[in-house]
Amino acid sequence: GFSGNPGLKGSSGESALSYHSAFSVGLSEAVSTTNVPIRFNKFFYNDQHHYDDVSGKFRCVLPGVYFFTYHLTVYMKDVKVSLYMNDKPIMFTFDKYQDSNVDQASGSIILRLEAGDEVWLQVYGDEASLGVYADNTNDSTFSGFLLYPDVPAAARKR
Amino acid sequence: GFSGNPGLKGSSGESALSYHSAFSVGLSEAVSTTNVPIRFNKFFYNDQHHYDDVSGKFRCVLPGVYFFTYHLTVYMKDVKVSLYMNDKPIMFTFDKYQDSNVDQASGSIILRLEAGDEVWLQVYGDEASLGVYADNTNDSTFSGFLLYPDVPAAARKR
Amino acid sequence: GFSGNPGLKGSSGESALSYHSAFSVGLSEAVSTTNVPIRFNKFFYNDQHHYDDVSGKFRCVLPGVYFFTYHLTVYMKDVKVSLYMNDKPIMFTFDKYQDSNVDQASGSIILRLEAGDEVWLQVYGDEASLGVYADNTNDSTFSGFLLYPDVPAAARKR
Ligand SMILES: [Ca+2]
Ligand SMILES: [Ca+2]
Numbered sequence: 001g002f003s004g005n006p007g008l009k010g011s012s013g014e015s016a017l018s019y020h021s022a023f024s025v026g027l028s029e030a031v032s033t034t035n036v037p038i039r040f041n042k043f044f045y046n047d048q049h050h051y052d053d054v055s056g057k058f059r060c061v062l063p064g065v066y067f068f069t070y071h072l073t074v075y076m077k078d079v080k081v082s083l084y085m086n087d088k089p090i091m092f093t094f095d096k097y098q099d100s101n102v103d104q105a106s107g108s109i110i111l112r113l114e115a116g117d118e119v120w121l122q123v124y125g126d127e128a129s130l131g132v133y134a135d136n137t138n139d140s141t142f143s144g145f146l147l148y149p150d151v152p153a154a155a156r157k158r
Numbered sequence: 159g160f161s162g163n164p165g166l167k168g169s170s171g172e173s174a175l176s177y178h179s180a181f182s183v184g185l186s187e188a189v190s191t192t193n194v195p196i197r198f199n200k201f202f203y204n205d206q207h208h209y210d211d212v213s214g215k216f217r218c219v220l221p222g223v224y225f226f227t228y229h230l231t232v233y234m235k236d237v238k239v240s241l242y243m244n245d246k247p248i249m250f251t252f253d254k255y256q257d258s259n260v261d262q263a264s265g266s267i268i269l270r271l272e273a274g275d276e277v278w279l280q281v282y283g284d285e286a287s288l289g290v291y292a293d294n295t296n297d298s299t300f301s302g303f304l305l306y307p308d309v310p311a312a313a314r315k316r
Numbered sequence: 317g318f319s320g321n322p323g324l325k326g327s328s329g330e331s332a333l334s335y336h337s338a339f340s341v342g343l344s345e346a347v348s349t350t351n352v353p354i355r356f357n358k359f360f361y362n363d364q365h366h367y368d369d370v371s372g373k374f375r376c377v378l379p380g381v382y383f384f385t386y387h388l389t390v391y392m393k394d395v396k397v398s399l400y401m402n403d404k405p406i407m408f409t410f411d412k413y414q415d416s417n418v419d420q421a422s423g424s425i426i427l428r429l430e431a432g433d434e435v436w437l438q439v440y441g442d443e444a445s446l447g448v449y450a451d452n453t454n455d456s457t458f459s460g461f462l463l464y465p466d467v468p469a470a471a472r473k474r
C-alpha cells in the first residue's frame with residue numbers, strides 16, 4: 001500500500017516571552033500621610049496594571065522572582081520609609097534632611113512572590129518623617145518588574 | 159501499508175535569548191556643559207553598541223520595555239538632571255550640594271520604547287547645576303537594559 | 317494501506333526560563349573592617365546560593381550579562397566603597413557624612429561574567445571610611461541578577 005501520512009509537527013517550545021509584569025510610577029506632590037501605603041499617581045509604565053494607584057500597592061499576578069527599586073527626594077523633613085511585603089515591613093530607608101540640603105534616598109530588593117502577594121512603600125514614624133518630596137522638577141519614584149517567572153512544570157516540559 | 163514518515167521536529171521555541179540590549183557607562187571627569195546630553199565615556203558594558211558616546215544617547219534598536227538607572231556623585235555644585243526620552247524631559251533629579259558634604263543622587267525608570275527612540279541624561283539649569291562629578295575614585299554612571307522585547311506575533315505563535 | 321504513525325513530537329524550545337541567578341542581601345550591623353569584602357548576612361533572596369556570606373562574594377555559575385546594585389546608609393563616618401570584579405576595583409562610590417546628616421549612597425553596574433568570576437563590595441581607605449551603617453531600621457543592601465545568560469550555540473539552534 002501507499003505510505004502513511006506524515007506525522008504531526010511537534011508543538012513549539014515554551015518561552016519566557018509572555019510573562020510580563022512591570023510598573024514604574026512617581027509622585028506629583030509630597031507625601032502627606034504616615035503609616036499608610038504611598039499612593040504614586042504618575043505613571044511612566046504600568047501596561048499590565050499590576051500597580052494600583054487606589055491602594056498604592058503592587059499586587060503579584062504572575063508568581064516568580066521580582067526586582068523593586070525606589071528613589072526618593074528628601075526635602076523639608078527627614079525621610080523614613082519601609083518597603084512592605086503583605087503586612088510586614090522588610091526593608092528600611094532613613095535619610096536625614098538638614099539645612100536646606102536636599103538629598104536623594106534609594107533602595108532596591110529582590111523578592112520571590114506568590115500570586116496575590118502585595119508590595120508597597122510606606123512612611124513610618126510621625127509627621128517629622130514626611131520628607132518624601134515631589135513636584136514638577138523633583139521626582140520620587142517606585143519601580144518593579146518580574147525577573148524570573150515561575151513556570152508550571154507542565155509548560156516547561158511540554 | 160508502511161508506517162508514515164516521522165513528523166517534523168518541532169520548531170525551536172521562540173525565546174528571549176536572542177534579544178539583548180544593555181549598556182553601563184560612566185564618566186571620567188565632571189560634566190562641564192548644561193542643556194546638552196551628558197556624554198559618558200567610560201564603558202563597563204556596551205556589547206551591542208546601543209549607547210553612543212558621541213551623541214551621549216542610548217538609541218533603541220529592539221522595541222520593548224526597558225529599565226534605566228543612574229547614580230551621580232554630587233560635588234562642588236548642586237545637581238539638576240533630567241532623563242530625556244526623545245526631546246522630552248520625563249524625569250527630574252535634584253540634589254543640593256552644601257558645605258563640602260559630597261552626596262549621591264540616583265534615579266530609575268521603566269519605559270516602553272519603539273525602534274529609534276532615544277534616551278539620555280542632561281543637566282538643566284545654569285552653571286550652578288553642574289555638580290555631576292567624577293574622577294578616578296568617584297563614579298557617576300548610567301545603565302539600562304531591555305527587560306521585555308516586543309516579539310512579532312508571527313514569531314511567538316510559530 | 318493504513319495511515320502511518322504520527323511523527324515524533326517536537327523537542328521543547330530552548331528558553332531563558334531555566335537560567336536563574338539572583339541575590340539580594342543586607343547587613344545587620346555597621347561594617348567594621350576596611351579592605352576586605354563586606355559580608356552581607358541578611359538574606360532577602362538567595363535561592364541559588366550564588367552569594368556566599370562567608371566570603372562576602374557573589375560567584376558566577378552561569379556565564380552571561382549581570383546587573384548589580386547597592387544602596388548604603390551613610391552614618392557617623394564617610395563611606396568609601398568599591399565594587400570589585402575578581403581582584404580589581406571597577407566602580408567607586410564616595411559619600412561624605414557630616415553633622416548628623418544621615419545620607420544614602422548607591423551604585424549600579426552591568427557586567428559580563430564568566431563562570432567563576434567573583435563580584436563584591438569593599439570599603440577602601442582607613443577607618444574614617446567605615447560609614448556603611450545598618451541596624452533594625454536602617455538597611456544597607458547589595459543585589460544582583462543574571463540579565464542575559466550566555467547560551468551554548470547548540471542549545472540555541474536546537
Ligand atoms: Ca544633598
Ligand atoms: Ca553626604
Ligand SMILES: [Ca+2]
Binds near residue numbers: 074097098417
Ligand atoms: Ca541626608
